[in-house]
Structure formats: structure tokens, C-alpha cells
Amino acid sequence: MSEDTLVKRQFGHRARLSLSRSEVLKTDGQAHAARTMWNLLHAWWRMMPKEERTLANADAAIRQAREDIDFLAVLPAQAAQAVLKTYFQAWKNCWDGRADTPNFKGRFRTVMSVDIPQGRDLNITRVHRRWGMANIPKVGRVRFRWTKDLPVGRHANAENRITGARLTKDALGWHIAFRVQTLQAKPEPHQGPEVGIDVGVTVPIALSDGETYEHGEWLTEREQAKLLHLEQRAAQRKRHRKPGEPTSRRLQHTYDQIAGLRAKAKRRALDWQHRTTTAIARRYGTVVVEALTITNMVKSARGTNEEPGRNVAQKSGLNRSISGEAWGRAVTMLTYKTAQRGGALHKVPAPNTSRRCSACGFITPGSRESQAVFVCKNPDCGWSGNADWNAARNVLHLYRMGHALIPAAGRAVVRRAKRVKPAAAR
Template sequence: MRRLDKAFVAFFKRVREGRAPGFPRFKGRGWFDTVEWPKDGDGCRWDSQSEHPTATFVRLQGIGHVRVHQHRPVKGQVKTISVKRKGQRWYVVLLCTDVPTEHLAGTGAVVGIDLGVASLITTSDGRQVANPRRLSAMADRLATAQRDLARKTQGSMRRRRAVARISHLHAKIRRQRVDDAHKTALALVRGYDVIVHEALKIANMTRSASGTMETPGTGVAQKSGLNRSILDAGWGVLLTILAHKAESAGRELIAVNPTNTSRTCSRCGHCAKENRISQAEFRCAACGHEAHADVNAAINILRAGLALRNAAKAA
């Protein structure tokens, strides 16, 4: 159990360093959310009743056969089995080895993608994928559920139900966001052989601007809203899923430095802050080139990625 392992490691680390090791803390029923069996057949068996024609079962030691909803075929050899709880739902997670790869046929197309908030992605050939804004769409229901929770008594059954309701809403948002990322990544992988994206440091981009008591930040409310929009877009989830799908399909994924990609003219290469007129408008102060700002940035991203690719081949 992962949390228990981390607790043991932290305890012995404090003992080695001569610090006060502390005391065990109470661990309620919600403390453990994952149980892992490192080997299929040792305390856990996947597809334990394979002769059953219409259902899949996993056998858990001390529990017995549990029927699972298998949403896709299992490929390769099952190595590790985990049972994970998310909210009120339970999942069986399989780690497989020797999974066969299924490379897609080549298309000969290359693309650069610019990640944004107004549009989730904008490609170098002018296509845009709308940002579904899942958290914003669920904001009213979440606010109502939070107000309902605030009126409940600590430790009551009604409060537990209110907490479960909020957890369910957040889980739904998370599933919707992951589903959107899968569909977007799949479309990119099917359509292009080479995909270039920005190497974004999302944790740094969403850092709070509140500062400290001595040096308070500026524009805290605006930065907070931007951070919320960036996290709602799910750039990190999309890039992670895109990397997995690109590797499985035999596509090439290249990450480039995003510095000045939105300020540089894709036609003449002039870089200046005044080139970016607004969020969506780009007009080069040197050559007068006009384009959608995100499309211009995506072209620059593609050009930088192809330059890196060519340099790597020449080396």
C-alpha cells in the first residue's frame, strides 16, 4: 500500500537522522486508496474464470472472485495488478509486459501545435480544437454542492453524502477531461507523422502570484483566473496521453522551447512584443504579415521542431 510504504520510509529516515521519529497516526477507512499485487497469481489472479463466456473476473485473496467491467482487450502479459479507489468507484489497473505495438501507416504530414486557453490546440495548418472548459461548465453545480456541504454538521451521515456528491462531480470533470484528451490526441496521431509541441512548464506557469506579507504580488485575481483556466484546459493530461499514443503508433513527437514563438513573425522572423496586437491578432511590425496569433505561433513551433530534427539527423 503506497501510503503505508511512504510512511515507513519517512519514519526510518527520521530515525537515521536522529530526529524525533514521531508517533503513528490514526488511519481511517479512507486512508488507503490503492492495493497492489506485484505479480499476477500471487495473491491476485486476473481473468480468474476465463471459461466464463460473457464476463471477466479478478480473484482477490481473502475476497474471492469479483466481476469487472473490461472496457478494452488486455494485450501482452499481465505483470502487476492494482485495485484503486477513486471516490465511490473501484478500478482494477493492469501493468502488462510484451505488449505488441501497432504502428499506423505513414501520412507524410507534419504539424506544429500551439496550446491555448481560448482554443485547446491550434495547428500550423490552421485547424483549431475548441476548449470544452469542463470545470467552468460544472461550476454552478459545484458551487451549489459546496454551499450544501457548508450547512452540514461535522461527522454526520448527511455531511458524508454531501462530500461524496462533490467528489462525484470532480471525478466526472476529470473523466470528461481525460476523454477529450484521448480524442484530440488520437486525431493528431492518425493525421500526422511528426508532431511538434511546446515544452511547457505548467507547474511554473500556474504558480500563485500572491507573494508574501512583505512583498505581496500584483494582479493576484487575474493570475488566479488564468491559472484556473490553464488547469481546466488540461494541457499536462493531453501531452501525456499524446506521448503514449505517439509511441504506440510509431509517430515522432518533438518538444521545443516555447520562448518568443508567439512574438516572432513566421514569414520574416522579426521578433517584437508589439507584433502581438491582441490575444487572437498578429501583425508583424517589420513586414506587415497578418495572421491568427495562434496559427503564427504553431508555424514557428513546427519550424523549430523540424530544425531540431534535422540537426539530430545530421549529428
């Protein structure tokens, strides 16, 4: 196979760790040390003059801090260097306008994580059909859930290997995210049909060919009742806490239980999104979605004291529903999954896709009779059908009309091509 038919691919794979209590304590200590190292770097940065804020000076400061503070010694030296590189990269992202200014990391607001920059330190082996073993510096050999074939042992080489990993902790425990580099055959162009997608709250994903993907509640009725009880208990205990008083152990334990249930719901939502986007990417060669500005859609309607908002509670519920569906995450999944299979994802302008008739192309007041029904009020048309299907057909028609958005210099540019017939005429 020639080099022209091969493409280098880098991706991540997240797996659940099975740690003993002593291993959890060691990993927690490394995560706290990494956070402290970040905060010390930020304090050093703010204290030093601009001409002395160099990578060499920062590295010397880290080495001195590790000698003076015993608490930082639990963090491996390579992990400390990874904190340094991440901090400097955060400033570069800020200067380039891709991120906000780096700041101090709080103990309870920051995700606990430890970086393992060298893949050879992991020494990964598979010991069972469902479990593998990896080496974590200064922790030892630990088990992780084996759910994907990894390039280890005789399958590993210069092109196919694990370049590093990152340990992260959420409410469900510690996980390890491997950084994998592989050399794969370049995918052939996908010969599947084109499809437009409309995302919503009642119907999460509706396709232009009439198919829909829906899901139920992420938590069972028993889990929802338990979550409500825990939230009420936390609110009650919080009322008895005096201003400035630290959080009690009982209240923190309640917060941990709430976070565990919410993390379980998020994990189920991720699983559904992965399965749904994989099915779409396998079936269709061209996927068209709306270019939604989700941050503007979930803004609060509270307003100000001078001009208070209206229907604040209803808007808050809608914002929670929109955030829960995670439309942006689904688009990200579709982007790389279609590319892996030789397909492509395109975005079109979002305005009026749900208000325009997909048969005649007119926008008439009152056509959207309900959440699920669209009836065109144009006297010469009168088409009626499912509202989500109508919007998905409009999304696909915009792409076929040449209104695909091309990112250029940080903004979207509309590409116009030759006109094609309306969706109803095909």
C-alpha cells in the same frame, strides 16, 4: 517473424469495477490496512539505525506486525510485500533526486489503493461483451467493465500476459488497473507530415496547418449549478465547525458529492484528450510541441505583505484554467502514442513563439492585438492571421531550424542543424 522486428511493450489498462456493498467494505479494509502498513514501515525506518535499515529486517518487521495486529491480516501477504517494495523504491527515488522524501500517509489525503503483484492470481475471464470477471485475493470474484481486449485464456503466453494489477478508488468508486506485457511487431516509420502544436486556454490545441481541437465545458449547466450549490453549502457548514472539531458526517457527505462531480469532469476531460491525441498521432509522423515549465506558469501572484501582487484574482483564474487543460498530460499521451505508430515527438524552446511573426520572423511590439488576432507591425511584412495558428507555425519552424531540445543529464540541450527557409517561403 524475426526477433529484430518484434518489440516488447508494457502498458496499463484501467477498468471500472462493479462491487457489491460487502465487496466494497472488504476492499476498503485492505486499502486502509495497506496505508497503515506504509505508516508502520515509515515509523520503523525512522526509529532504526542506518545500518539496520535493510530489506530483510523490514520484511521481518512486517511479518511480526501481521501476527500482532489483527487489522493487518485482511491485507493479503503479497500485497503487504508490494507495500514494502514500493516503500524502499520511494527512498531510492528520493536518493536519486526523482522524488521528495517519503512521509506518512493521511487517511483522507491519500488515494486508497491495493496492489496485486501476481497476474496469475487474477484468473481473468470474459463472460459478456461488456463485462469480465477477475479474482481479487480475500474479496472473491468481481466484475469489471470490458473495454479493451486483454491477453487472457488461450491468447495468453509468456510474451503476452497480464503481470499484475492495482486497485484504486476515486470519488466514482473502485477501479482496477491491469499491467499488461505484450510482444508486438516493431512499427514502421510513420510517413505522415510534420506538425507544430500550440496549446492554450481559449483554444486548447491549435495545429500549424490551421486545424484546431476545442471542447466545451466538462459539466453541464445543471451539474455546474449543483456544484456551486454544494460548494456554498460546504462553506456554510464549515463556518459552524469549531477549531479542532472533527468533520461532521453531513459536511463529509457534501465533500463526497463535490468530489464526485469533479471526478466526472476529469473523466470527460481524459476521454477528450485520449481521442484528440490518438487522432493526431495517427495523422502526423512528427509532432512538435513547446517545452513549457507549467509549474512556473501557475505560480500565485499574491506576493508578500511587503510587496503584494497585482491582479491576484485574474491570475488565480488563469492558473485554474491552465491546470484544467492539463497540457503536460496531453504531451505525455502524444509521446507514447506517436512512438507506438512509428512517429516521434520533439520539444522546442517556448519563449516568444506567440510574439514572433511566422512570416518574417520579427518580434515587434503590439503585434498581438488580441487573444485571437496577430498582426505583424513590421512595415515590410504586415502579415495577419490567427494568433494560435501563428504560434503553432513558429513551433514547427523552430524544429525545422534545428532548435529541438534533447534531454541530457537532467537538462535540455539545444540541437542546431542547417537553416531552412521561413514558414511563409514554403
